[in-house]
Amino acid sequence: MVHRIDCRRLLCPMPVIRVQNAIEQLSPGNRVEAVCTDPGALNDIPAWSRINGHRVVETRAEAGEYIVVVEVAGDSTS
Amino acid sequence: MSEQRKAVALISGGLDSLLAARVIQDQGVHVEGINFYTGFCVEGHTHAIRKRDQGKNKRNNALWVAEQLGIKLHIVDIVEEYKDILIHPKHGYGANMNPCLDCKVFMVRKAHEWIADHGFDFIITGEVVGQRPMSQRKATMPVVSQESGAQDLLLRPLCAKNLPETRPEREGWVVREQLFDFSGRSRKPQMALAARLGFEDYAQPAGGCCFLTDEQYSIKLRDLWQARGRRDYDMDDIMLLKVGRHLRPSPRYKVIIAREEGEANFLQGYRNSFPHIRTVSHGGPLALIDGEISDADIELIARLVSRYSQGRDADEVELAYTPLAGESREIRVAPLKPHEIPKEWLI
Numbered sequence: 001m002v003h004r005i006d007c008r009r010l011l012c013p014m015p016v017i018r019v020q021n022a023i024e025q026l027s028p029g030n031r032v033e034a035v036c037t038d039p040g041a042l043n044d045i046p047a048w049s050r051i052n053g054h055r056v057v058e059t060r061a062e063a064g065e066y067i068v069v070v071e072v073a074g075d076s077t078s
Numbered sequence: 079m080s081e082q083r084k085a086v087a088l089i090s091g092g093l094d095s096l097l098a099a100r101v102i103q104d105q106g107v108h109v110e111g112i113n114f115y116t117g118f119c120v121e122g123h124t125h126a127i128r129k130r131d132q133g134k135n136k137r138n139n140a141l142w143v144a145e146q147l148g149i150k151l152h153i154v155d156i157v158e159e160y161k162d163i164l165i166h167p168k169h170g171y172g173a174n175m176n177p178c179l180d181c182k183v184f185m186v187r188k189a190h191e192w193i194a195d196h197g198f199d200f201i202i203t204g205e206v207v208g209q210r211p212m213s214q215r216k217a218t219m220p221v222v223s224q225e226s227g228a229q230d231l232l233l234r235p236l237c238a239k240n241l242p243e244t245r246p247e248r249e250g251w252v253v254r255e256q257l258f259d260f261s262g263r264s265r266k267p268q269m270a271l272a273a274r275l276g277f278e279d280y281a282q283p284a285g286g287c288c289f290l291t292d293e294q295y296s297i298k299l300r301d302l303w304q305a306r307g308r309r310d311y312d313m314d315d316i317m318l319l320k321v322g323r324h325l326r327p328s329p330r331y332k333v334i335i336a337r338e339e340g341e342a343n344f345l346q347g348y349r350n351s352f353p354h355i356r357t358v359s360h361g362g363p364l365a366l367i368d369g370e371i372s373d374a375d376i377e378l379i380a381r382l383v384s385r386y387s388q389g390r391d392a393d394e395v396e397l398a399y400t401p402l403a404g405e406s407r408e409i410r411v412a413p414l415k416p417h418e419i420p421k422e423w424l425i
Contacts, residue, residue, distance in 0.1 A: 009347050011317070012138060013113075013115055013119075013138055013140075013141075013153050014115070014155070015142055016138070016141070016153055017115060017153050017154075017155045020152070020153060036349075043138070044137075044138045044141055047137070047138065047141040047145060048141055048151065048153070050145065050149050051141065051144045051145050051148075051149065051151055052148075052151070053286070055185055074396065
């Protein structure tokens with residue numbers, strides 16, 4: 001299941017916080033799709049995901065928006 | 079085999095918290111990081127907004143530090159709770175609008191709540207006695223421990239030998255002899271320790287990483303409160319104080335004028351929340367109007383904004399004014415001359 005979260009107009013680290021808080025509520029294997037306008041999210045969400053053991057499955061930029069998709073790891077204790 | 083103890087480290091993204099966390103990790107303690115977002119954090123925002131800065135490295139230093147340490151990082155949004163700290167600081171402000179001591183007490187209190195909720199044993203910070211004039215003095219170090227409620231569960235590994243023994247040391251969770259006795263404003267001991275631990279690349283923010291330590295930002299914040307007649311703010315206020323040239327021709331309103339393309343793009347996002355004006359006949363900035371204006375003010379605002387456009391030397395500039403509700407309308411004005419803009423307008 002993919003949960004879409006709207007992080008437009010938010011500056012980092014708010015998109016990271018939104019992703020983190022969404023993942024806390026999700027079971028392993030679920031995915032979070034963050035739609036951002038701060039290009040910093042392309043660095044920060046993957047960095048947060050790496051250190052907390054989650055997997056970034058897609059990053060893309062389209063029409064001034066930056067989309068990062070993260071899959072929740074088996075041990076979702078972050 | 080004894081149980082592995084767990085500590086949470088306050089990670090700002092700077093060198094001191096990086097070192098403090100590492101020396102405790104090296105004693106076999108499980109360490110995770112916590113980072114508090116007040117809304118006033120400098121990192122990233124101006125880079126994200128300003129076009130000229132967008133080529134710069136936009137890494138978040140707290141995340142980067144956590145990655146260097148191989149620890150988890152929990153980022154906590156305290157924007158709402160932080161208002162009370164900034165508006166009513168028990169211990170007052172520093173040189174600008176920085177309530178550093180109240181801020182540190184608050185963050186350690188939040189960390190103390192966090193360790194109780196997550197089954198951790200103690201808290202570590204990168205504080206050094208005498209490092210900062212307000213929050214890291216010999217006299218204020220105990221204030222942070224006591225008022226936060228953390229008491230002797232707060233360990234400052236970089237200056238622990240200058241302070242009374244804490245519970246982690248007393249209980250043997252960490253070895254006091256392997257901690258440090260740094261003090262004062264010199265960075266040399268930290269840099270030497272960084273070299274010894276193999277850290278070559280780290281952030282060295284001058285004056286901290288908070289907009290509230292910035293004089294110009296603090297002046298704008300005080301102006302905002304004075305104009306509104308109350309000490310309050312929301313997230314949009316925090317952001318807009320970071321962007322553009324702020325001019326106040328009247329106590330009733332101010333004008334926020336983008337200084338470059340990145341700022342103009344950022345201010346575009348606020349067009350539905352503020353009356354705004356932009357030049358049409360010449361290249362020029364977008365400007366937001368914050369406050370109460372009458373029709374009589376619009377001409378002056380248009381003349382002011384056109385002064386910052388490419389038509390600054392033209393006899394006449396055409397602009398479009400858009401009220402909060404209603405249609406845009408065109409205005410033709412002569413740009414103000416430099417001597418017609420009093421210095422007091424610039425916030």
